[in-house]
Each structure stands twice: as C-alpha cells, then as structure tokens.
Amino acid sequence: MNSPRPPVVVARQLTKYFGEKRVVDGLCFDIRQGEFVGILGPNGAGKTTTLRMLVGNTPPGSGELSVLGYAIPVEGRTMRARIGVVPQQDNLDIDFTVVENLRIYGGYFGLAERALKVRIPWLLELAALTDKAHARIGQLSGGMKRRLSIARALINEPELLVLDEPTTGLDPQVRHNIWNMLRQLQNEGLTIILTTHYMEEAERLCGRIILMDRGRILADSSPQVLIRDHIEPHVLEVHGANAENWRRSLVRLEGQRCERVGESIFHYGDDLETLVRSLDSWEGVHYVYRRANLEDVFLKLTGRDLHDA
Template sequence: METSILSVQGLRKRYGDSTVVEDLSFVIRPGECLGVIGPNGAGKTTTIRMCLGLSVPDAGSITAFGLQMPRNALAIKAQLGVVSQMDTLDPDFSCAENLLVYGRYFGMKDAQIRTRIPELLEFASLTHKANAKPGELSGGMKRRLSLARALVNDPRLLMLDEPTTGLDPQARHLMWERLQLLLQQGKSILLTTHFMDEAERLCSRLLVLDHGRKIAEGAPRDLIAQHLEPDVVEVYGNGAQTLLDAPLKALAARVEVSGETVFFYTQDAQPLLQALTAYPQLRTLHRPANLEDLFLKLTGRQIREDA
C-alpha cells in the first residue's frame, strides 16, 4: 500500500536575495487533506507552483505517484486536479464546453468527456447552468465549476489554492460539502487557505508556514492542545486596555492585545470571568482556543502586505 501520494523533501526556492521556501518537507497520504496555512508571503503559493512543475526548486525533491517532478511532469499532471486562486474559466464557452475543452488537454476523447460532463455538473450543482457562460454565474458557481473542471480527468490528488476566497458563507459551506465528498471517495487534497474554520473543518493535518519555513505540523486539535491554553476570554469596549494594568491580568497565563480587544489565555476561565463582573461596561466572550489563536500565536498579529 502507498504510504504517500506526494512527498516533498528539503524544498528550497529563492528569488534574488529573498528566500521564499527554505528546507520544506512534508507528505500527503492517500485519502487525506493536508492544509497549508501561513501569512501572506509565507511561501504557500510558491510551494504549490513547484509541486505543479510551474517553478523549478533550487534544492530538494518532489515525488508524486512514485514519479519525479519536474522530470516526469506530464505523467504527474495527468493525475492531478488544480483549482487556482484566480478564475481561469474560458468566458466564451458554456459550463459544459469548459469541461469538454479542458478534458481535451488530457488527451481524453470527446465521447469519454461527454459521458462525464453530466455527473460533474451534478456534483457542482450546476446541471441547470450547463449552457450558461461563466459571466452569467455567481462567484460560488464559478468556484464549483472550477472544481468540477479539475475533476474531469478523475485525478488522484487535488491542489486547491485558496479555493473559497471571495465567497459568501453559503457558497463556502457548499464548497466544503463537495470537498468532503471527494475525501470520502478517497481523493487526496493539498489545500492552502486563509480561513481557519475551513482548515479545521477539512484538514486531517496542517502545515504552518512562516517566512518560507515549516514552524508547526500536526492534526488541528493536537496543534491547539500543544501550543495554547484551552480557554480564551476576549474583552472589548471602552477601557478594555486598562485591564492590562489590573490585578486580574495575573489570572491568565498569557495576555495579547489586538486593536480594542484584549485576549486572555487561561487554563481555567472561571476566576477571570468572576473578576470581570466588576467591569460591567466591558463586553466579554468566553470560548475554547481555536486555530485562529494558534495562527496568531505562531505567526504574530502584525499585518503582512502581499508578497
């Protein structure tokens, strides 16, 4: 049995004096979704481009399906499905025609593609839009069509680069449902995302990248338990930052500030919540630690410009 469907070892990529990816290693096993998260410029998209053979690494190796990338790029790509950040649908073709033309890129016969088109459109909930052009579709429909197109060659591994960016909550949830179905069918997925709820919902394992390096790896709940206190109390409102000088700061293991919100990370929130009743003008939210807390602890709260 295959132990990995994709293996990346010691990957490195530089552009001029800037190191974009440094000594990155990971594997994807059959039937699993591996999520890659990190701030802008962390190296996520560059990593996917190297895995697709669109960019040549300066060092390291990429093996997919037992084949070497980029040496066996065509044979590897025949077993891949890709959904990029940007919309690459052909605006002049209908939904069905987009699927037909894309299938031809894989050397598939028209008759073979046409037998797959109805099931792909049904999978994407676009049967009623078969003859519509992309310009007539909503953002969510376009993303589902892009996903259906990526499945035309029945790939073993899907590479999805921020597939739900720009979608409203309903459209995102429908995309998640479709991706869960693909995982249940035994497909493997490499997913980059900025949505922490998406990563926690879909991914069996996560890589956290920052400045091109892997800084953490593991199952989402394991990473949260490893790096964070279990309880978080958010306090916001006029005067929230005065709590930084108050004695109740000692009731938390760690305190962070973002804008007008103070975050108290604690092993037991009850003493802190009791003490906060003395500040009725402030609003509080008590919740369990989540992936967003993990992301911010490991990579910082400062805004990163797109790189």
C-alpha cells in the same frame, strides 16, 4: 495511524528563491493517500509558491520533490495527467458555455469525446450545474464559477486534488457549499491539498494542517493536536474602551498568559472563570470566553495576527 498508506507527495528540503529572497525555505513533508491537508499561513508565507512547485509549474531552487512517484519538475507534465488543479483565480474560458469548458479542458488531457460524454454529466451533477450546462460563464455567479473550476479539475478522475485558496472572496453561504463539495470528494477517497488563510476552513475540513510563515513550516499535525500542544485550552478575549483599565486592575494570576493584539487583550489558561466574573463590574468592556482555536495557535507561534501578518 496503523498501516501507512503510500505517499502521494514527498518533499525534502524544498527551497525556492525569488532573486535574493528565500520565499520557500527547506520544507520537508510527506502527504499520504486519502489525507486532506491544509497549508495555512498569512499572505506571503509561501503557500502558493509551494503549490506551484508541487504541480510542476515552477522549478524548485533546491531540494527534492516527487508527486505520485514522479520526479518534479522533470516529469511534471506526465504527472499532471493524474492530478487536478484549482487555481486561486478562476480561469474558465469565458468564450464558452459550461459544457464546452469541460470538453475543451478534457481535450488538454487527451480524453476521448466518448469518455467525456459520460464524465461531463456526472461532473455537472456533482457541481449542481446541470441546469446551467449551456449557460455562458458570464451568466454564472461567483459560487457557480468556483464549483465549475473544481468540476473541471476532476475531468481526468484525478488521484490528487490541489486547490489554491478555494473560497477566498466568496460569501459565507457559498463557502459552506464548497466545503460540502470538498468533504464529499474526500469521503470518496480523494487526496486533497488546499491552501487557505481562513482558520475556520482549515479547522473544519483538514485532518492535517501545515502551518507556514515566511517560507518555513511552523507546525504540522491535526488541528486538535496543534491546539492541544501549543496553546492553553481556554481563551478570554477582551476589548472596548475600558479594557485597558480593567487589565491594570488585575492582580497577577498563576498559570495564565496574557497578550495584546491590536485593540484586544487575550488571556490564556486552563480555567479563567474568575477572570470572567471580574468583568461583571466593568462598563465599556466587551468579552468572549471560548475554547482555544487555530488562530490562537498561529498568534502564539508567529507572534502576530494572521490577518495583518
């Protein structure tokens, strides 16, 4: 990074308790203008609570937080005039049509009807909802609702977009659709923060990943650097009825790491070709030989699988 861009979010020792439980535990991070940051972690890692503090919807227990130069939560309301928020669950107004939703929401920002007349058609086009302008929310598919939620968050031309698990519960095609929309927004210079528990989503979209578990930051860098620094380059994943027998037959090899997660056996190393070939003589064994990815990093750092964490 050459000249540092101005920070959009500054968090220092950010902590939050629910009763006795520390759900967010001493987070420190800066997010700079134009970054696309993914906060990645299992359910209960503290991702949503972190986002809620960030937008000023819940006060931190302790620590310092500023967004766009505003002290949070004190100046939260004023700050929210300059950001967009997409919630985990759509909370579109089901009594209204698509356009009416955008008009009402613009009203919350104090935007003039005249300005909205220009802004709304542009947002409908961005969300590919121009044909549905006068449809009721109940007539929209899940993907359309999600796109409308994102469009609604852009009504005020925000400098920062915050999304809480934007593609959870959507089918794969729709997910790609949302990803395209977000990538387009980033190309236009928008700073974006999203939470997700999908590795693929984080790896594809985010220039930077903050990996969280149990309220703490485990790692914070680009997906490539995370993978390079924390994990061997190749992975052999073996499962099937005979997998365990195969493993026992192996002579211990240097420069390799082996782990069991659930029914699968994972071998990590620089070159696992010999191991792969050893599988040829086994029946009832399935395997994948691949490059290491974020999920492997997560597994190593937390010692558990993301999905059953």
